[in-house]
Structures are given as C-alpha cells and as structure tokens.
Amino acid sequence: MPGSYKIPEDGAVQPTFYSGMCKSGDISPHVHPDEAMAVLIPCADRHRLNVVTCQDDAKEEDLADVGGLDLMDVRLGVSGTALPEFIPIIPRGMFRRQGCEIPSGTVGIVLNDILTKKISSKHGRYQWPKGSKVNRKVLENSAFQGKRVILFSTGPDVLIETLWWDRRGAGLFNTIATMGFAAVTGMNFSVISGECPFGHALNLKKSLCYCKELDELGVWTIPHIYAINDRQRERWKKWLLANPLVGVVTINTQLQRKQSHGMNEVFRTVRFLLKNTSVDIIIHGRAKGVLDGLHRKFGKRLHFAASGPLKNALIRKDKTPAEYIEAFRCQIKASSRS
Amino acid sequence: MGSGNKRKGNDILHINRPQKSADGGDGCGCQKDINQMCPPAFDVGIKLKRRLPNETAVTRRGNDLFILGEFVGKLSTAHVKIITECGGEGIHYTARLLNKGEKSYARFVQNT
Numbered sequence A: 001m002p003g004s005y006k007i008p009e010d011g012a013v014q015p016t017f018y019s020g021m022c023k024s025g026d027i028s029p030h031v032h033p034d035e036a037m038a039v040l041i042p043c044a045d046r047h048r049l050n051v052v053t054c055q056d057d058a059k060e061e062d063l064a065d066v067g068g069l070d071l072m073d074v075r076l077g078v079s080g081t082a083l084p085e086f087i088p089i090i091p092r093g094m095f096r097r098q099g100c101e102i103p104s105g106t107v108g109i110v111l112n113d114i115l116t117k118k119i120s121s122k123h124g125r126y127q128w129p130k131g132s133k134v135n136r137k138v139l140e141n142s143a144f145q146g147k148r149v150i151l152f153s154t155g156p157d158v159l160i161e162t163l164w165w166d167r168r169g170a171g172l173f174n175t176i177a178t179m180g181f182a183a184v185t186g187m188n189f190s191v192i193s194g195e196c197p198f199g200h201a202l203n204l205k206k207s208l209c210y211c212k213e214l215d216e217l218g219v220w221t222i223p224h225i226y227a228i229n230d231r232q233r234e235r236w237k238k239w240l241l242a243n244p245l246v247g248v249v250t251i252n253t254q255l256q257r258k259q260s261h262g263m264n265e266v267f268r269t270v271r272f273l274l275k276n277t278s279v280d281i282i283i284h285g286r287a288k289g290v291l292d293g294l295h296r297k298f299g300k301r302l303h304f305a306a307s308g309p310l311k312n313a314l315i316r317k318d319k320t321p322a323e324y325i326e327a328f329r330c331q332i333k334a335s336s337r338s
Numbered sequence B: 001m002g003s004g005n006k007r008k009g010n011d012i013l014h015i016n017r018p019q020k021s022a023d024g025g026d027g028c029g030c031q032k033d034i035n036q037m038c039p040p041a042f043d044v045g046i047k048l049k050r051r052l053p054n055e056t057a058v059t060r061r062g063n064d065l066f067i068l069g070e071f072v073g074k075l076s077t078a079h080v081k082i083i084t085e086c087g088g089e090g091i092h093y094t095a096r097l098l099n100k101g102e103k104s105y106a107r108f109v110q111n112t
Helices: A059-066 A157-165 A172-177 A197-215 A230-242 A262-276 A294-301 A308-316 A321-337 B077-088
Strands: A086-088 A106-110 A120-122 A125-127 A148-152 A183-185 A248-252 A280-284 A302-306 B041-046 B057-061 B064-067 B070-074 B093-100 B103-110
Touching: A059 A197, A086 A106, A086 A321, A125 A157, A172 A197, A197 A230, A230 A262, A248 A262, A262 A280, A262 A294, A294 A302, A302 A321, A308 A321, B041 B064, B041 B070, B041 B077, B041 B093, B070 B103, B077 B093, B077 B103
Parallel strands: A086 A302, A106 A148, A148 A183, A248 A280, A280 A302
Antiparallel strands: A120 A125, B041 B103, B057 B064, B057 B093, B064 B070, B093 B103
16 A cells, blocks of 8 residues: 555554654644654645645644634534435536436535536646636526535545635635535545645644635535544544534545545544444445445445446436436445445 | 545645735735646747657756757746746746657646
8 A cells, every 4th residue: 555654553653754854743632743653755845735734834824724723613503404325416517407317306516517617637737727716507507406406515636725725815605605505515625644744634624614614604514524543533523522513524535436445544434433423424436345334333324425327327328317326326235235 | 635545646736825915814816826827837849950759858048948958949938937936936847858740849847
C-alpha cells in the first residue's frame, strides 16, 4: 500500500523520516502528537501545494478564516427527515429527461453539475473554467420536478477549494440557500494519509464551517466526515455526541473507486460511527464489499448515493434508468450478504 | 477531493490564502486566484533548425529560450509576467520540448 501509515492500536507509534519536522503536535488537542508520526511528506516548503501545512507562513490567516481548529465551535441546528436507502445522483446529461424516468423521490446532484461551466482538464490537470458560476436555475430542469434534491458538495480539489476560497465574493451560501435543495452536504476537503495533520484538521474544520454557514441560513446540512485514524474518529464522535440534531452524515469514497484496500479505512470509520453514535450514514460513491455483517446489524442506518447507475443508463443505453437503479440496489444487498 | 493514500495526479492546485477585505472582514472577491495567475502549464511557440525529440530540455536566459545551446525563441511579456510573479510565490516552471505535427513548443510545467 504506497504511502500508507497506520497509527497502531496499541499506541506504539513509530516515527517516519519526516515526522520529527512536523509541528502539528504542538496544536494538541486538535491534532494529537501521534498523528504527526504518520507524516510521509515534508511539511516545509510545500508552498500550499494541495494542502496547508503546520509550517506555512500564512497558516494563522487560515486559522482565523475558520475560527480555529476546534470542531466543537460548530453547532448545527437544522435537522432533516428520513432518507431512502439509495439516492441516485442525476448527472448533467440527464437534466432534461423526465423526472418520472427516475423512480426515486429523493435524488442527488453534485457541485460540478450546478456550475454553468464544468471543471475542465488541460495539460493533464483539472482547471477551473474562467467565468463559471453557480447556475441558480438548475433545479428547474425537468429531471428534478417533484423530487427532493440533495446537493452533494463533493468533487475535485480544484472545484471545491476554488468555490470555498471565493465563497463570500461569489455569494455562494446565499445562492445555494435559495435554490431549493432539500439538503446540502459538507464539502469533501482532502484528508490524505502521509500529509501534514494540521492540513487534515484545517480541512475537517473547513467542511464543518461550510455546513455552519448554510445551517445559519436555514438549510438542512449533512456534515461530510473523513477520518483516517482513531484520533480523528474520536474527535468526530465527540462532535456528533455534542450535536444531537445531526442525524445524518456522509462519506465520499471517490478516491476508493478503483482501490478496494482504500475502502477498509472508510469502513473502519463507518463501523466506528455506527457503533458509537446514533447517526445515519450516506456512503457516496463506491459501496462494494460493504461491511461484514454491519449491513445486517445497522442496515436501516446506512444509505447509499451514487451517480454510476444513471451515468450507465445515459452512456450505455442498454437498460432504462430504473433498471440500472434496481441493479445497483441488488448489488448492495448481494455485497452485504457476502 | 477525497480521503485515502494517494491524490489523483490531475487534481493538483495551490491553496489560496484566505480573502480579506480592507476592513479585515468578509472577503471582497478582489484577490487574485493563484491557480488562475499561475497555470499548471503553458506552451510557447519555438522554431527549431532541426528536429529534436520530445522532452528535450529548454533553458531560459532572460527572455530568450535555448535548446542544446541554440536560440529557439523568445518569451512574450505575458509569459515573463507569469514566470516572475509565480516565482515570487514559490511556484517555478520547467520547460521541455513538445512537438505537435509540424510545430514545436516549449511546454512550461509547474515543478510539483
């Protein structure tokens, strides 16, 4: 497993070559010193490439921007209603289809598909298309008529980091709050193992702040949870127990689409949250190999969201959207039995 | 973007410093996006006297570009601005030869 490092359960932490240079442990309790032991990429001289590290000159500005790293500062007050087991995500190419073709009262949409111009790839990298903005009228498309729509605020870093950075200038929260979404999930800011844990903590807080801003505007928000070690899982547990109105959280598994071993960490987090809190969990993306026995024990608290079935219906055209959705449901049931 | 052991190779960016207005309050939307200011890569047209393989190193002296010590072209003012301003932010570029049909380019790519 390239670049992997696990904090052992017995607490006997082995430092890596770069862990001694990471100063994240100084900001305990928001980062436990053990987390710095897992650093595999030097924190200095990153020039904010993909992540803000503990040794970034401007990190105080980032801390001020989110009111510090303490998750407990965030209280969410808007609660939601029951969700179905499967939430199909409607891709942009299907927006003009009739809603009755998609047999689900609750559907999803992703951030990239509410933009006037999608993220494009140039020179082998994603780039934010100049002039792109949120299309306020996207839910007027026929595919969404008569449905509850959840905005899954997930996507590539280039997308979510750009939207987050310009959130105030672009009036992002007011725009989203007035578009008619039934719920909006937190943004899935990256938490990559081996990177500076200060960056992890900052990204987790950013995701919660996104929820907080929308919650204050009366929107039901579904916090997005990433946790790659037990310390982070404990912090989420503490936060969830202090926020009893949060009934549902979501975990995006886009990076695990082609990596079955990566799902182990996701399932560890899912198992932990199901056992130690009362939240329901929406697994967004890959769901294969779901949890030995967890589905049987906690099935009613597990939900799945995916764009795959409707994308397949759109591209392959060999089955109807309803048939692809049914096939996905069967796949979930079959994998939970295995 | 995600959680896991490895980032996607095409999802790379520099995290902007948070926006601030003059009074230190909410962002004004007037700060430059460093990822727009410093594109991941850009191409500069060059002229070769003889065909050379892709990925041959391109060197820069001032505004002039050279391959194997031979002058092949010049940077425009806009390209010089990118290289200078981004250098000040710690973002540097390396150039290599890229042949596209009959035309040749120096492709400047961010060092990451």
